[in-house]
Amino acid sequence: MTTDDPSLEHDGSPGRGDRRPVSAADWISGARPRTLTLAAVPVVIGTAAASARGDGDALLAVLALLTALLLQVGVNYSNDYSDGVRGTDKFRLGPARLTGSGIIRPRSVLAVALAFFALGAVAGAVIVVLTQQWWMLLVGVAAIAAAWTYTGGRRPYGYAGLGEVAVFVFFGVVATLGTEFIQAGDVSVPGLIGAVAAGSFACGVLMVNNIRDIAPDTQAGKRTLAVRLGAPRARVAYAVFLVVPYVGAGVVAVAHPAVLLVVLSLPLTVRAIVLGTRRSTSLELITALKLTSLSALVFACALAVGLVLTP
Numbered sequence: 001m002t003t004d005d006p007s008l009e010h011d012g013s014p015g016r017g018d019r020r021p022v023s024a025a026d027w028i029s030g031a032r033p034r035t036l037t038l039a040a041v042p043v044v045i046g047t048a049a050a051s052a053r054g055d056g057d058a059l060l061a062v063l064a065l066l067t068a069l070l071l072q073v074g075v076n077y078s079n080d081y082s083d084g085v086r087g088t089d090k091f092r093l094g095p096a097r098l099t100g101s102g103i104i105r106p107r108s109v110l111a112v113a114l115a116f117f118a119l120g121a122v123a124g125a126v127i128v129v130l131t132q133q134w135w136m137l138l139v140g141v142a143a144i145a146a147a148w149t150y151t152g153g154r155r156p157y158g159y160a161g162l163g164e165v166a167v168f169v170f171f172g173v174v175a176t177l178g179t180e181f182i183q184a185g186d187v188s189v190p191g192l193i194g195a196v197a198a199g200s201f202a203c204g205v206l207m208v209n210n211i212r213d214i215a216p217d218t219q220a221g222k223r224t225l226a227v228r229l230g231a232p233r234a235r236v237a238y239a240v241f242l243v244v245p246y247v248g249a250g251v252v253a254v255a256h257p258a259v260l261l262v263v264l265s266l267p268l269t270v271r272a273i274v275l276g277t278r279r280s281t282s283l284e285l286i287t288a289l290k291l292t293s294l295s296a297l298v299f300a301c302a303l304a305v306g307l308v309l310t311p
Contacts, residue, residue: 022104030098030109032076037293038171038205039072040065041300042198046179048304049191052256052311055184060127064179067123074116075147079158081109082151087220117144131182139178143170161225163210164203172199190252190307197245197303201296204241205289207234208276212285235277242269242292245299252303259306268295 047061077098084099085106098104124140127133146166150158157166176195177187210217210226211234217227226234246262246269253259272291275284 026098026103027112030077030080030104031073034290034293035076035205036069036072037297038198038202039068039175041201041296042171042175042195043068043179044297044300044304045194045198046176046181046191047183048307049176049180049188049194050183051304052190052307053184053188054311057183060130060182061179063123063127063130064175064182067120067127068175070116070120070123071143071147074113074120074144075150077109077113077116078148079151081106081113082153082156084109086151117147120144127182133182136178136182139174143174146170158224159222161223161228163206164225167202167206168199171202172196190256193248193252194300194303197248197299198296200241200244201292201299204238204272204292205296207238207241208272208285208288208292211235211238211276212282212289238276239273242273242295245296249299249303253306256307256310258309259303261302261306262299264302265295265298268298 043061043065046064047056050056080097081099084097099106099109121140121144125137128136128140146169149156150163150166157163172195176198177191180187180191207226210224211231213222213224214226214231214234217224225237229237246266249259249262268291272288272295275288275291280288
């Protein structure tokens with residue numbers, strides 16, 4: 001999944017950006033730093049679910065976080081490359097992307113994406129070796145394949161409105177339960193509900209990003225779920241994605257009352273919903289995206305503390 005950074009502007013035409021020297025800031029912007037919280041959220045929740053049962057493992061948790069972060073950066077660069085060479089970004093009027101703006105050669109962006117995928121694969125392989133759960137290699141292959149085919153390949157599923165499905169599966173179910181499983185050997189009900197929460201927040205981030213891009217995506221033939229639903233229903237879906245985690249937390253709180261600490265994230269979430277469900281400007285939607293990402297992290301940390309305090 002990738003979202004946009006407003007720090008760079010361009011005319012939306014692939015290959016026609018200024019051929020200025022590439023800076024570290026360009027590469028950092030291309031990595032989409034604000035999406036990295038969504039890689040951390042499921043690891044935090046999964047580790048808390050395992051720790052609440054006395055099965056937390058710091059080394060495996062760090063390796064899981066490293067794997068998630070590396071793959072997230074890889075998919076962001078991969079999306080930048082694929083959208084750029086496909087010509088989708090020529091319809092964009094907003095933040096620049098590395099490939100679409102022409103400031104960096106497509107092959108360079110692809111090489112960096114593949115490098116991060118490789119590093120993520122190595123970190124994941126270390127987990128497999130330490131846990132002896134060899135079948136998880138298939139999970140890793142599936143995750144990388146999903147990352148690439150989101151906007152890459154002949155039939156990218158991100159162009160067919162299936163982005164939220166993949167995001168929910170990999171940023172929610174797989175990442176959260178995978179993190180719990182490698183530490184505890186199985187999964188729990190709090191872990192399952194936490195996986196739904198993590199996946200829902202990730203879907204919210206993707207949805208609000210795509211709401212902003214409905215017009216240019218429609219021109220480019222990119223049929224995201226937001227495009228398919230249309231702006232009014234897409235806004236409703238965005239709100240639902242952000243409400244679901246709190247419903248789940250309420251269920252978990254029956255056995256783990258301290259989980260109600262998640263209300264600390266509510267002000268951020270409510271503000272994000274307000275911005276994301278009205279006829280907001282592009283900058284307001286970017287703010288909603290930032291708030292959603294931050295709210296997800298605060299929610300995850302509060303949920304983790306609640307689980308550990310009342311195991």
